[in-house]
Amino acid sequence: MNYQAYAHIYDDEYRDYTEDIQFYVRWARRCAAPALELGCGTGRILLALAEAGCPVWGLELCEPMLERARQKLARLPSQVAETVRLVQGDMRDFDLGQEFGLIYLPFREFMHLAQEEEQLSCLDAIHRHLSPNGRLIINLYDMDLVTLSQRSESNVPLYRQHGGDYVDPRNGHKVYLSSASHYQPSTQTLHEERFYDRVDPEGAVVERRMVKITQRWFFRWEMHHLLHRANFRVHELFGGYERQPIGEMGSEMIFIARPANEKELQSEVEWLENKLARIRSYKRK
Numbered sequence: 001m002n003y004q005a006y007a008h009i010y011d012d013e014y015r016d017y018t019e020d021i022q023f024y025v026r027w028a029r030r031c032a033a034p035a036l037e038l039g040c041g042t043g044r045i046l047l048a049l050a051e052a053g054c055p056v057w058g059l060e061l062c063e064p065m066l067e068r069a070r071q072k073l074a075r076l077p078s079q080v081a082e083t084v085r086l087v088q089g090d091m092r093d094f095d096l097g098q099e100f101g102l103i104y105l106p107f108r109e110f111m112h113l114a115q116e117e118e119q120l121s122c123l124d125a126i127h128r129h130l131s132p133n134g135r136l137i138i139n140l141y142d143m144d145l146v147t148l149s150q151r152s153e154s155n156v157p158l159y160r161q162h163g164g165d166y167v168d169p170r171n172g173h174k175v176y177l178s179s180a181s182h183y184q185p186s187t188q189t190l191h192e193e194r195f196y197d198r199v200d201p202e203g204a205v206v207e208r209r210m211v212k213i214t215q216r217w218f219f220r221w222e223m224h225h226l227l228h229r230a231n232f233r234v235h236e237l238f239g240g241y242e243r244q245p246i247g248e249m250g251s252e253m254i255f256i257a258r259p260a261n262e263k264e265l266q267s268e269v270e271w272l273e274n275k276l277a278r279i280r281s282y283k284r285k
């Protein structure tokens, strides 16, 4: 997904979306510093961590999003700004030469990785950067199966939404949001078209802009297996930022994972060795 066209509206659209921030601040305080946010965008969460006294790095693919984060960072007191590192890079493969106590992918970043190879490659890069006692947090959307079952592979949108309108503080324009989402079960992909209608104080529609968002959906046990395959173990799983139990479909899935320990890896090795021995014995027959 291309965030180039999104950079200049992102902060206005999500100015009031703050419900996840303290969750990550609390985890950053519990884990060894520094923390790393993958897909840090304009710094919505990352800068809050820094202001709360938690050293943090951010990796971001889209230069215009990162530039916004740099501008906001420059406005913070120097003793806070010094604790932040912003790096342009791709979460599918990175080498930062630094170990982290916490690596987190908030706001459904991982859902931007459509292919199995890129998901595994990202998890592998995370594994190389996470300290043995560190924590990985991945936030995903918990798909509402009831809604899904109503619109399989059809051209009719899964849902149309209005809402999330905001006022642009620079010129008083009201921006009205609407979106149409199509779900493709065969690829577990959601294609969303978001429309932004900008209306000036006289009521003239001065701009209509569309942003396309593509997200790959994960189901609970699929993610569980994926993490296991990448040598992580699920430590906790929450259904919301107040540590609610998972269960209410259509809300959040927040995986807290840790690297597998020596004993767990050893048992994987033994399992693989047994499998290999069986295959070799078949070949000899």
Ligand SMILES: C[S@@+](CC[C@H](N)C(=O)[O-])C[C@H]1O[C@@H](n2cnc3c(N)ncnc32)[C@H](O)[C@@H]1O
Pocket: 001, 003, 038, 039, 040, 041, 042, 043, 044, 045, 059, 060, 061, 062, 065, 089, 090, 091, 092, 106, 107, 109, 112
């Ligand atoms: C939904 S935004 C979230 C930004 C920020 N984490 C927040 O919570 O406000 C997703 C971000 O992930 C970035 N992103 C998408 N794919 C990426 C990739 N392969 N590597 C690094 N960043 C990526 C996008 O450019 C975008 O800034």
